[in-house]
Amino acid sequence: MEILRRFILHSDLNNFYASVECLLNPKIRKDAVLVVGDQEKRHGVVLAKNYVAKSFGVRTGETVYEAETKIAGKAKVTKITARLSVYQKISKKIKQVYLKYTDNVESFGIDESWLDISKNAKDYTEAMQIAEMIRKEVKETFGLTVSIGVSFNKIFAKLGSDLRKPDAITLITRGNFKDRIWGLPANNLLYVGRATDKKLEKLNIKTIGDVANADVTFLEKYFGVMGRRLWEFANGLDLSPVKHSSDKDEIKSIGNSTTCPKDLTTIEEVKTVIYTLSECVANRLKKENYYCKEIQIFIKDFELNSIERQMKLPYPTDTCNDIAKYSIELFEKSYDLSTPIRAIGIRLKDFSEVMQTNLLTTNHQIAKSEQLDNIIGKIKKKYGYMSIGRGNMLLDEALGEINPQAELHIIHPQYYRF
Ligand SMILES: [Mg+2]
Structure with missing residues (x-):
């Protein structure tokens, strides 16, 4: 073979956020620099730190308070609220360097x-x-x-x-990986999270070498498909391809639309359809690891007149609940339902790779609805798209049957090439 x-x-990129901040303001270079999610709150978290802060044991993810306690009296602390759009711009420019090769x-x-x-x-x-x-x-x-x-x-x-x-x-x-890697803790492998790591430890599998030398069927028994993947990873058998840059990065929009099984005349019916569509676009958005900052709705009435409206969102999101909520808000502002509706579409635009950081830590509502989306997504993946719907979708039999995942309805994303 x-x-x-x-x-x-x-x-x-090393200490990316903190390095960018030091670059833009060299005066802070010798300080312990903490890039934080929300400076107002004592409970904000450290998103990044420079080597000075690192030298005092500061870790990403701990609270600003914990970090400051570690540094107190030993160095000057400079806290900076993360400026993600700045980092993103630089990240994109650096990517142009990679694309030369x-x-x-x-x-x-x-x-x-x-x-x-x-x-x-x-x-x-x-x-x-x-x-x-x-x-x-x-x-x-x-x-x-x-x-x-x-x-x-x-x-x-x-x-x-x-x-x-x-x-x-x-x-x-291929010649040196056993020497260089097998002695490292198993959790150094990509995708070994805390839960997997604990389980591995219980099985007395501590290093990457232990994973590599374990019986693959034994690993499968405890970890399912992931067990085999980890064994492959540890043995250098990962064959997953590096995606083409246009496979993902420059998708400009994600949309789904549906022609309804019956014309819609009430706001309740409209909400049902919007929820179904939102769920679908939210899932696709999540697959791309994006958050959207803008939504657009498309409405066609039964006389085939159509309108399009769009709005900026108050924060980047990828949850079905948010997308549905703002789509409904936009709908109610744009349409009075005096004419029955034949088709509705939702399109998400203006993507960012990161969620606004202060929301990461302070908005529990988002965390919760993300969790709900994930659970619903998992069930659908396992048992089929129509296996579960949100409560309001089940109220209407005809509308509840809309399956916008059918290829027909997907508005294909436009790609952009460098
Ligand atoms: Mg990095």
């Missing part, structure tokens, strides 16, 4: 990307040269450092970028 030769990079650039959050450079590198020497050119260009052009992992699959490339930082390149090959 011919071994698939791949050269994959994982580039990780390959079209296969897959973002992982705002500060990490995988690059498949197999077409431009014939061996590891050339792959390392490309990594070095990227490291240099990002540093010289943007004043930011990256750590890059170079390997033959995405999992090891990501591990490589974590191994040494900042401003470093780490090579993990």
Whole structure:
């Protein structure tokens, strides 16, 4: 069997938010810089920190109060409220550097990307040269450092970028991965979260090497499909492709529409349809890991006259509840129902990769409705789309049967090419 030769990079911008802040205001460089979600609240969380703050043991995700306690009296603390749109702009520009070497650039959050450079590198020497050119260009052009992992699959490339930082390149090959990686804790593997890690520990599986050497059927017994995936990851058998940059990043809108089984005459009926559509677009939005900042509705009456209206949302969201709520609000502002409705559509636009940070920690309502969306999504995936509906969808038999997931209704996204 011919071994698939791949050269994959994982580039990780070091302390990205904090590094950008220090770059924009060099005076704070020697301070312990905390980029926080919500400066007003003592209970805001640390989203990023520079190396000075790190040296006092500050960790991402802890409260500002905890972080300040650790640093108190030892260094000057500078707190900055995260400016995500600034970081996003810089992140996009850096991506242009990656795109010089390959079209296969897959973002992982705002500060990490995988690059498949197999077409431009014939061996590891050339792959390392490309990594070095990227490291240099990002540093010289943007004043930011990256750590890059170079390997033959995405999992090891990501591990490589974590191994040494900042401003470093780490090579993990078929020849050295057992030495370099197998001794690391199992939770260093991508997708091993806290729950999986605990379970692994109970089974006395502590290192990546332990995962690799475990019996795969044993892992499957305890972790299902994920058990096999982890075993593959640990053994360097991950074959997942690096997505093409246009596969995901430049989707400009996500929309679904439906021609109703009967003309709608009451607001209750309209709400039912809007909920169904919202659920569908929210699911698709989540799959892309996006939040939308704008919604658009489309209404066609039974005489086939149509209107389109749009509104900016007060915050970026990906929940069905929010999308439905604002779509209904927009509908009520735009249409009086004097003429029965034949078709409705919802389109989400103006995407961001991050949710507004203060909402992350303070808006429990959003967290809750996200949870609900996730649960409903899981049930639908397992038992089929029509297996579950929100209460209001079940009230109307005809409308409850709308299945906007049917290919027919999907408004295909427009792609943008660099
Ligand atoms: Mg990073």
